[in-house]
Amino acid sequence: MGLGVEANLGDSIVTTKLDHAVNWGRTYSLWPMVFGTACCAIEFMAAAGSRYDISRFGAEVVRFSPRQADLLIVAGTISYKQAPILKKIYEQMCEPKWVISMGACACSGGFYDNYTTLQGIDQIIPVDEYIAGCPPRPEAILDAIMRIQEKANNESILKDRIKEYKGILDA
Amino acid sequence: MLKCDLLIDSNDIKSTILKLKNEDDYSILLDITIIDYLKFPDITPSRFAVVYILRDTTFKNQISVKAFIDDSSLEIISISDLYGSANWAEREAYDQYGIKFKGHPNLKRVLNHHQFIGHPLRKDYEITKGQICTESDDLLDEMNPLLISKGYTPEDISDLMLLNMGPSHPASHGTIRNFIALEGETITACVTEIGYLHRGFEKSCENHTYSQIIPYTDRLNYCSAILNNIGYSKAVEEMLNIDITPRAKIIRVIIGELSRIIDHLVCNGANMVDLGGLTNFWYLFAPRDKAYDLLSKLTGARLTNTYTRIGGLEFDLYDGFNEDLADVLKETETAINDALSLIAHNKIFLDRTQDVGVIKADFAIKYGISGPNLRAAGIAHDLRKDKPYYGYENFDFDIVIGSHGDIYDRMMCRFEEMRQSIRIIRQAMRELPDGPININAPGILLPSKKDVYGNIEGLMNQFKLTFEGIKVPKGEYYSSTEAGNGELGFFIVSDGSGKPYKIKCRPPCFYSLAAFSKIAEGGMLADAVVTMASMNFIAGEFDR
Numbered sequence: 043m044g045l046g047v048e049a050n051l052g053d054s055i056v057t058t059k060l061d062h063a064v065n066w067g068r069t070y071s072l073w074p075m076v077f078g079t080a081c082c083a084i085e086f087m088a089a090a091g092s093r094y095d096i097s098r099f100g101a102e103v104v105r106f107s108p109r110q111a112d113l114l115i116v117a118g119t120i121s122y123k124q125a126p127i128l129k130k131i132y133e134q135m136c137e138p139k140w141v142i143s144m145g146a147c148a149c150s151g152g153f154y155d156n157y158t159t160l161q162g163i164d165q166i167i168p169v170d171e172y173i174a175g176c177p178p179r180p181e182a183i184l185d186a187i188m189r190i191q192e193k194a195n196n197e198s199i200l201k202d203r204i205k206e207y208k209g210i211l212d213a
Numbered sequence: 214m215l216k217c218d219l220l221i222d223s224n225d226i227k228s229t230i231l232k233l234k235n236e237d238d239y240s241i242l243l244d245i246t247i248i249d250y251l252k253f254p255d256i257t258p259s260r261f262a263v264v265y266i267l268r269d270t271t272f273k274n275q276i277s278v279k280a281f282i283d284d285s286s287l288e289i290i291s292i293s294d295l296y297g298s299a300n301w302a303e304r305e306a307y308d309q310y311g312i313k314f315k316g317h318p319n320l321k322r323v324l325n326h327h328q329f330i331g332h333p334l335r336k337d338y339e340i341t342k343g344q345i346c347t348e349s350d351d352l353l354d355e356m357n358p359l360l361i362s363k364g365y366t367p368e369d370i371s372d373l374m375l376l377n378m379g380p381s382h383p384a385s386h387g388t389i390r391n392f393i394a395l396e397g398e399t400i401t402a403c404v405t406e407i408g409y410l411h412r413g414f415e416k417s418c419e420n421h422t423y424s425q426i427i428p429y430t431d432r433l434n435y436c437s438a439i440l441n442n443i444g445y446s447k448a449v450e451e452m453l454n455i456d457i458t459p460r461a462k463i464i465r466v467i468i469g470e471l472s473r474i475i476d477h478l479v480c481n482g483a484n485m486v487d488l489g490g491l492t493n494f495w496y497l498f499a500p501r502d503k504a505y506d507l508l509s510k511l512t513g514a515r516l517t518n519t520y521t522r523i524g525g526l527e528f529d530l531y532d533g534f535n536e537d538l539a540d541v542l543k544e545t546e547t548a549i550n551d552a553l554s555l556i557a558h559n560k561i562f563l564d565r566t567q568d569v570g571v572i573k574a575d576f577a578i579k580y581g582i583s584g585p586n587l588r589a590a591g592i593a594h595d596l597r598k599d600k601p602y603y604g605y606e607n608f609d610f611d612i613v614i615g616s617h618g619d620i621y622d623r624m625m626c627r628f629e630e631m632r633q634s635i636r637i638i639r640q641a642m643r644e645l646p647d648g649p650i651n652i653n654a655p656g657i658l659l660p661s662k663k664d665v666y667g668n669i670e671g672l673m674n675q676f677k678l679t680f681e682g683i684k685v686p687k688g689e690y691y692s693s694t695e696a697g698n699g700e701l702g703f704f705i706v707s708d709g710s711g712k713p714y715k716i717k718c719r720p721p722c723f724y725s726l727a728a729f730s731k732i733a734e735g736g737m738l739a740d741a742v743v744t745m746a747s748m749n750f751i752a753g754e755f756d757r
Contacts, residue, residue: 077381078387079387079388079409079410079752080387080388080410080412080432080435080752080753081431081432081435081516081517081753083387084435084436084479084516085515085516087479087483087498088498088501088502088505088515091494091495091498091499091502092495092498092499093498093499093502106382106383118410119410119412121326121408121409121410121411121412122326122343122344122345122346123325123326123346123349123408123409123411124380124388124409124410125345125346126346126347126348126349127349127380127381127409128381131381147412153417153428153429154412154413154417155340155341156340156341156343156412156413156416156417157333157338157339157340157341157342157343157344157413157416158324158325158333158343158411158412158413159343159412159413160343161343176517177515177516177517179515210345211345211347
């Protein structure tokens with residue numbers, strides 16, 4: 043039941059803030075692009091499988107084109123050789139976009155503290171949520187998606203999301 | 214002291230290997246690696262030595278050939294004209310150690326990026342010295358000569374469509390990059406680039422104790438981590454000359470075969486997703502998740518289990534394991550039947566897989582392809598039969614072989630191998646002996662917590678093993694097991710300390726991937742996708 047003008051609109055029309063409507067849509071239809079490189083990608087497959095069923099969170103439409111996705115899940119070790127590709131993929135995604143760094147390797151290089159492994163993807167691209175584990179359990183992936191949903195729910199279409207970020211590959 | 218079988222002069226490499234190949238039938242080149250003796254405690258004739266590991270066509274014998282390399286030239290003769298598998302093996306040796314192979318058609322880096330300076334596995338290269346890569350290699354230096362060798366003129370080349378498949382491509386199941394030239398939808402030339410998941414396994418091994426390496430082996434072929442654990446532990450145990458307990462052997466067989474089932478489930482499930490059959494994926498992943506529940510109860514982890522220990526196992530079977538295992542096996546059988554019921558008589562499936570992506574037997578041997586991919590080509594080679602370990606000779610199971618070597622055969626081989634693994638597990642469960650899972654050897658296995666906290670010997674033992682590691686006798690040794698993808702070998706060089714001086718992993722899918730471009734050329738683009746999936750390339754394994 044509405045007040046004021048809304049009271050005259052009847053039951054067939056709902057009024058809300060544009061931000062709320064847009065955020066509601068974004069929150070429950072995250073389209074992930076899985077940048078899967080290693081073991082974590084296999085666990086992501088389990089999260090997508092029937093047991094853990096990521097579609098309960100509206101995030102089952104896995105895109106393999108970054109242009110169609112708004113959630114980048116970096117699942118696996120990123121080497122220095124892979125880093126420019128990850129950056130390119132990230133840049134191809136349209137705003138608004140979120141990044142989950144899945145697993146120890148993506149977060150910090152994990153136990154690969156050596157000449158070939160990037161010591162955390164946040165040196166290349168900004169990260170919204172980190173998931174610990176080697177590899178994390180599927181529940182942890184779902185938890186991170188829920189945290190992203192909370193963030194998406196608090197966005198505003200008037201606010202500019204783009205943050206100041208400068209990684210080691212940004213000249 | 215364990216040594217390579219033959220020590221030859223570096224000038225005789227080609228003649229010796231040619232003789233071994235032609236007269237003694239050593240027609241499979243398993244691996245090539247380099248040892249850098251810079252920090253080795255003994256004095257050696259020169260700094261670098263090259264090691265070739267070969268297998269003969271009866272599959273029962275293997276031989277390792279070693280030659281010291283002249284310090285001033287750092288150059289030896291290439292054998293890439295004798296073995297297809299030598300091509301990438303020599304490139305890797307060049308990439309990691311800077312040894313030049315004279316006569317190699319395309320001696321460029323394979324694992325490290327093209328802007329990398331230096332050779333990381335040399336002993337004087339610092340482990341943490343990373344080097345930033347700002348852009349990917351365009352690979353035209355490989356593509357253009359390849360197209361010209363196929364008879365294309367520079368004008369023709371500009372008419373072709375050049376396409377990058379990967380390194381971030383859903384159908385590559387990982388980080389493989391195939392750079393292809395297309396005429397319509399037909400692949401005329403293909404260049405494969407790897408190294409996007411090179412994680413420095415071998416360098417990391419040199420900086421950790423033998424026990425600390427077991428978690429690193431998990432992440433080689435992460436679809437069947439326990440098979441890697443077993444392969445590595447077995448190699449170290451053989452160097453230590455210890456025999457694990459009968460119970461540990463049978464448990465390793467049971468859990469190893471379960472891992473093989475999981476590996477094949479993932480491979481076939483993902484392959485059918487690429488074919489457009491998503492339902493099969495759900496069918497096959499259901500028992501896999503059940504198996505992971507069992508593994509997490511047993512080992513504490515779903516995927517990266519680190520279940521073996523040098524000299525035994527981390528945990529004994531838990532109460533109720535038998536029932537859980539029986540459940541998993543039953544569900545796996547149901548899933549296999551369900552998936553097969555969808556595809557066995559499905560015309561689309563048959564058309565897409567039969568006589569597509571064919572690997573001929575002689576081609577497979579030449580390129581060192583092993584495991585299900587080799588068996589699908591009709592060669593009955595399985596290390597569990599040819600060089601049985603852990604009592605595999607006592608189990609009643611069949612080697613599964615195909616007749617055409619096409620995608621269909623590879624998939625069906627994997628389906629049938631799962632059934633054979635189930636057979637093995639059921640027999641093993643019946644024969645599971647009681648007794649300890651670990652050998653009684655204080656220098657190898659950690660003492661019980663009661664001893665650590667209760668007496669000084671136990672405390673010292675724990676301290677020494679943790680900080681210094683297991684002292685493996687000096688020597689060099691190659692050992693292999695039949696892993697999910699084929700022959701998984703570990704070549705270990707020990708200097709007598711608690712950390713390995715060098716470990717070289719012989720990853721089965723490194724060699725099958727090296728052959729992939731030859732298989733894909735001449736076929737359709739869509740078929741290449743399915744061929745790739747059917748050969749089960751695991752990035753953690755080939756890139757290490």
